[in-house]
Amino acid sequence: MGGFSGFGGLILNATICAAITLSALAFAWTLHTQDPDPKSKNAPSLKALIAFWVVVAIAFLITFVRVTAAFFGYPDLDVLCYYLAAVPLGFLPVPLVFFIVYVATGDKRSAWTMSLLFTVFGTMYLLFLLPSEIVGPDVTYWATTITSESDFALTIYLSALFIVPTAMIIALLGSILARKPSKRSQYRVALTLVAISLVFDFILVDAVAIDCVMQVAARIFVLISVVLAFLAYHPPERLQERLRIQEIAGCEVDD
Amino acid sequence: MSRIDVLREQEVAAYFQSLGINQGPGDIQYRLIVLVLASNEGGVTQFSDIRTYTDRIADRGSVASKLKTVFLLDGLAERVQRGGYVVTDKGLAAARFIQESGKFYKRSTKIAAIIERMP
Numbered sequence: 115m116g117g118f119s120g121f122g123g124l125i126l127n128a129t130i131c132a133a134i135t136l137s138a139l140a141f142a143w144t145l146h147t148q149d150p151d152p153k154s155k156n157a158p159s160l161k162a163l164i165a166f167w168v169v170v171a172i173a174f175l176i177t178f179v180r181v182t183a184a185f186f187g188y189p190d191l192d193v194l195c196y197y198l199a200a201v202p203l204g205f206l207p208v209p210l211v212f213f214i215v216y217v218a219t220g221d222k223r224s225a226w227t228m229s230l231l232f233t234v235f236g237t238m239y240l241l242f243l244l245p246s247e248i249v250g251p252d253v254t255y256w257a258t259t260i261t262s263e264s265d266f267a268l269t270i271y272l273s274a275l276f277i278v279p280t281a282m283i284i285a286l287l288g289s290i291l292a293r294k295p296s297k298r299s300q301y302r303v304a305l306t307l308v309a310i311s312l313v314f315d316f317i318l319v320d321a322v323a324i325d326c327v328m329q330v331a332a333r334i335f336v337l338i339s340v341v342l343a344f345l346a347y348h349p350p351e352r353l354q355e356r357l358r359i360q361e362i363a364g365c366e367v368d369d
Numbered sequence: 370m371s372r373i374d375v376l377r378e379q380e381v382a383a384y385f386q387s388l389g390i391n392q393g394p395g396d397i398q399y400r401l402i403v404l405v406l407a408s409n410e411g412g413v414t415q416f417s418d419i420r421t422y423t424d425r426i427a428d429r430g431s432v433a434s435k436l437k438t439v440f441l442l443d444g445l446a447e448r449v450q451r452g453g454y455v456v457t458d459k460g461l462a463a464a465r466f467i468q469e470s471g472k473f474y475k476r477s478t479k480i481a482a483i484i485e486r487m488p
Contacts, residue, residue: 145488160488217486293480303487 123256123330124185130333131178135171137340142167144347158225159216165209170313170340173202184251184258192251196260200243203321204236204271207279210310214282218289235274242267257326268322276318283311298359305346312339373404375422381474394470398427398435406446406456407464416452 142164151157180195211232216225246264262268287307291300313336320332345353354360378400385395393399401422406414416433423432436454440446445460456464 148488155482155485156488159486163488217483220482220486290480290483293476295480295484299484299487303484306487 123326124181124253124258127257127330127333128178128181128185130330130337131174131181134174134333134337134340135178137337137344138167138171138174141340141344141347142171144344155220158222159213162209162213162216162225166206166213166310167340167343169202169206169209170317170336173199173206173317174336176202181258184253189251189253192253192258193248193260196248196251197244200240203317204239204243204275205233206314206317207232207275208236210279210314211282214279214286218286232275232279235270239267239270239275242270254326257323257329259324259326259329261324271321272318276314280311280314283307283314287311297357298361301349301357301359302346305342309339309343309346312336312342373401373408373422375401375425377471378404379426381471384474384478385470394467398423398432399439400467401426402432402435402440403445403460403464403467406440406454406460410456410461413449413453413455414446416454 145160145164145167148160176195176199180192180199183189183191183195208229212225212229215228216222219225242264243262246262246267248260248262250260251258252260287304290303294300295303316332316335316339320329320336323329323332349357349359351360379397382395382397382400385391385393388395402419405419405422409418416436419432419436420429436446440454440460441448443459444457445463446454446456449455
């Protein structure tokens with residue numbers, strides 16, 4: 115156990131991963147308890163959003179195990195968890211793309227088609243990644259890094275799995291805000307989409323990070339983004355008052 | 370003369386009525402008459418041309434009354450022969466406003482639908 119003191123940063127890294135897992139799961143649970151009418155128009159997008167946060171939680175749960183394994187000096191488990199975490203990360207854009215396409219068009223068939231396309235991209239990414247040579251694990255004070263030698267996997271990961279969904283989120287956000295809905299809607303839509311976009315982008319930074327401190331920093335930002343997403347649905351009273359987005363309800367009064 | 374979608378115009382008018390706007394954009398007769406007049410710019414619009422569209426939603430008497438009390442009185446159209454009208458510049462401005470109101474309806478309903486689909 116004496117050698118562990120040299121990897122104190124790994125404990126912080128693992129704690130951040132655990133915090134992301136718990137907060138993403140808690141957020142998914144609060145979304146689940148909204149319990150909308152199954153026939154309501156937002157039911158499919160709600161399910162997709164819950165699926166997205168659950169996939170984020172699973173990815174970071176595996177990453178937590180991986181960092182913990184690195185801390186205790188189990189490189190084989192570290193490598194195994196690297197490959198296992200690649201599965202939820204490869205399919206992370208699938209529920210997200212369904213969510214964006216369904217919200218933008220209202221057409222479930224288009225949303226399923228786009229999701230299927232991203233499932234194919236995710237599968238291709240895994241097919242290139244799994245048999246490829248890897249460099250590492252390189253365990254440092256802050257992080258454990260493994261680099262894949264497959265250029266194809268990296269190209270698919272960057273171009274198809276991340277850049278396209280991010281562009282779709284920004285386009286949806288722009289098109290909604292340009293039409294000036296109510297302040298309350300603007301707040302919820304903007305914060306939700308920005309939080310999703312940040313989570314998504316910092317997961318990308320995390321995945322391609324070569325510098326170990328960059329990995330920890332990216333995970334801190336993922337955690338902050340999950341909190342932002344939570345705030346989108348449960349804004350504090352003070353913030354509601356300041357932004358003038360509080361719901362004012364009252365009973366009818368006689369004249 | 371370009372085609373005018375009466376059902377869509379009814380939808381748009383109903384939307385504006387739901388906002389408490391019962392005149393102008395919220396008045397289906399006004400919408401149809403001004404759009405028929407504008408689509409026939411540079412020519413004479415016969416009363417029968419207007420009735421082609423309005424017969425489904427209003428009786429002849431009320432359309433004639435609207436033409437007289439709103440369009441002729443406010444100078445949106447001029448009567449040039451028995452049952453024949455030409456649109457004026459004011460009438461064309463009114464038609465543009467009504468067309469814009471159609472675009473506003475499209476934008477508003479689209480954003481409302483997107484917000485409704487957001488969880």
